[in-house]
Amino acid sequence: MSAVDLFGFDTAPERAPKKLLEAAALSEVLKALRGHASVAWAHRQNTGAAKVGGRFVRFGWKGCSDILGMMRDGRLLACEVKAPKGKLRAEQAEFLSLVQKHGGVGFVARNCLDVLNGLKDCPPGE
Numbered sequence: 001m002s003a004v005d006l007f008g009f010d011t012a013p014e015r016a017p018k019k020l021l022e023a024a025a026l027s028e029v030l031k032a033l034r035g036h037a038s039v040a041w042a043h044r045q046n047t048g049a050a051k052v053g054g055r056f057v058r059f060g061w062k063g064c065s066d067i068l069g070m071m072r073d074g075r076l077l078a079c080e081v082k083a084p085k086g087k088l089r090a091e092q093a094e095f096l097s098l099v100q101k102h103g104g105v106g107f108v109a110r111n112c113l114d115v116l117n118g119l120k121d122c123p124p125g126e
Helices: 018-035 090-101 112-118
Strands: 039-044 048-052 055-059 067-071 076-081 105-109
Touching (some): 018 076, 018 105, 076 090
16 A cells, blocks of 8 residues: 655555665655755765776765755755665764754755755745
8 A cells, every 4th residue: 555745646665675765755855855945956966886988986975965955045955865764874974964063954854744844944045
């Protein structure tokens, strides 16, 4: 049996593989961030490595949040997206803490309700 999120989209079934659950959460969280009045922009930040033309290329950095963006007031936005039972790794927690320490907005989100909670103290932009 499937459930429906606040946008009216079917959510992944509870027994879906972790990657599918996190992909569904990422889609929902990104839509919520992009639709929020306090957010200027938000984009997926890929991290990892690949072999390109015989070279091993690393992109992003360990701990970097899944979504980076900017608040309308100019502050950095960092959102780490997790599946319903996903756990925050130490380097991810450290990055979010660093963002918050220096005045940015950083939080973990599993769904659009977490986005609303993470941005509850952010004034809407102009």
